[in-house]
Amino acid sequence: MTRRTHGTAGEPNPLRALDLDRLRRRTSMKWRTYPDDVLPLWVAEMDVPLAEPVVRALTDALALGDTGYPAGTAYAEALAAFAEKRWGWTGVDVGRTAIVPDVMLGVVEMLRLVTGPGDAVVVNPPVYPPFFPFVAHLDRRVLGAPLGAAGRIDLAVLEESFQQAVAGGRRAAYLLCSPHNPTGTVHTAEELTAVARLAGEYGVRVVADEIHAPLVVGDTEFVPYLSVPGGEDGLSLMSASKAWNLAGLKAALAVAGPGSAADLALLPEEVGHGPSHLGAVAHTAALRDGTAWLDALLAGLDDNRRLLARLLAEQLPGVRYRPGDATYLAWLDCRALGLGDDPADVFLHRGRVALNRGLPFGTGGAGHVRLNLATSPEILTDGVRRMAAALR
Structure with missing residues (x-):
């Protein structure tokens, strides 16, 4: 599978479009959780305007009063075309897709299809925190296979976890975060093929959260799990949410491989009533x-990664930062600063970031923080300055 290269076609950097005063007018979680003197570089919302095609699609729908229930396959068709053009992957069969409210609720529904109450779900910590409560609320056991x-x-650790998960003849699933949040690791074809081999050997079903797939940088190749040998019985969740900043416009797609089509066919019809029709319109336009x-x-994100690395080297040399190949999230190892297990608390209360x-x-999360670098260079620079000030 060959990754296609793309240019910006004269598009301006959206990370430079909005100043702090305008951003503080937003009413979403990122900007309303903390007091105004706190600079928010946390939850996965980007400081960008919407892409113009998304604005047009939503504006047209509102002008028509087109605000009913979601219908049709336009979203899945857009994802299939995007996957082929972007990743050289033709494996999104519209007939093996289902619209779901969002990626995490889709994950829950996929796990419900392939496991039962009390069964184990293997995850790779440090990993996206909602994995833990969502799996627990589903009455499944979380089993960690640390990175x-x-x-x-x-x-080797993953195989040990698979052995534990299926002990006693139980069903089990592996909730794969690909690309990985928070590290930004992009799993290689070789790694994913090895995962599929182990899953097949132990009878573990793979559910892949691939929400960050469009956010892979440079020459790194994103490899869909369903595309690797042995991955045919996997289930994937995809969305335009993270890459186009559409978290408030709920809609995602569950994608089945050829060997899991029968599982996906058992998804209750009412699950498809949960997504927003306007969300589906927005995600379709984005893709x-x-x-x-x-x-x-x-x-712009690549520029910000380099900027963050330079700022940390200059102002916080004790922080270890290994830029990831995907996402707009930076996983910072602050253990050398002597701030204890929860350095974010120090940065918040002393630095107001x-x-x-x-x-x-x-x-693997103790002594670490996750920083959202999807903002302007000026705000990112101020954020690191505040972090450094917290140590003085």
Whole structure:
């Protein structure tokens, strides 16, 4: 599978479009959780305007009063075309897709299809914190297979976890975060093929959260799990939510491989009533017509990664930062600063900058913070300045 290259086609960097005063007028979680003197660099919302094709699609729908229930396959068709053009992957069969309210609720529904109450779900901590409560609320057991020291899947540890998960003849699933949040690791074809081999050997079903797939930078290749040998019985959740900043416009797609089509067919019809019709309209427009905007964003994020690395080296040399190949999230190892297990608390109260705490990410999260770098260079610079000030 060959990754296609893209240019920005003259699109301006959307990360430079909005100043702090305008951003503080927003009423979403990122900007309303903390007091105005706190700079929010935490939850996965980007400081960008919407891509113009998305604005047009929503405006047209509102002008028509087109605010009913979602219908049709336009979203799935747009994803299939995007996947083929972007990743050289033709494996999104519209007939093996289902619209779901969002990626995490889709994950829950996929796990419900392939496991039962009390069964184990393997995850790779440190990992996206909602994995833990969502799995627990589903009455499944979370079983951790921590990432290796380089932030990659440790296949030996994963195999041990698979053995534990299926002990006694129980069903089990592996909730794969690909690309990985918070490290930004992009799993290789070889790694994913090895995962599929182990899953097949132990009878573990793979459910892949691939929400960050469009946010892969440079020459790194995103490999859909369903595309690797042995991945045919996997289930994937995809969405335009993270890449185009559409978290408030709920809609995602469950995608089945050829070997899991029968599982997906058992998804209750009412699950498809949960997504927003306007969400589906927005996600469709993003995938179909928003790639130039996305490429401009990716270029801006790459600039911000380099900026963050330089700022940390200059002002916080004790912080270890290994830029990831995907997402707009930076996983910062602050253990050398002597701030204890929860450095985000120190940065918040002494520096007035809000970051995600590392502890909720599970094993490997102590002493770490997650920083959202999808903002302007000026705000990012101020954020690091505040972090440094917290140590004085």
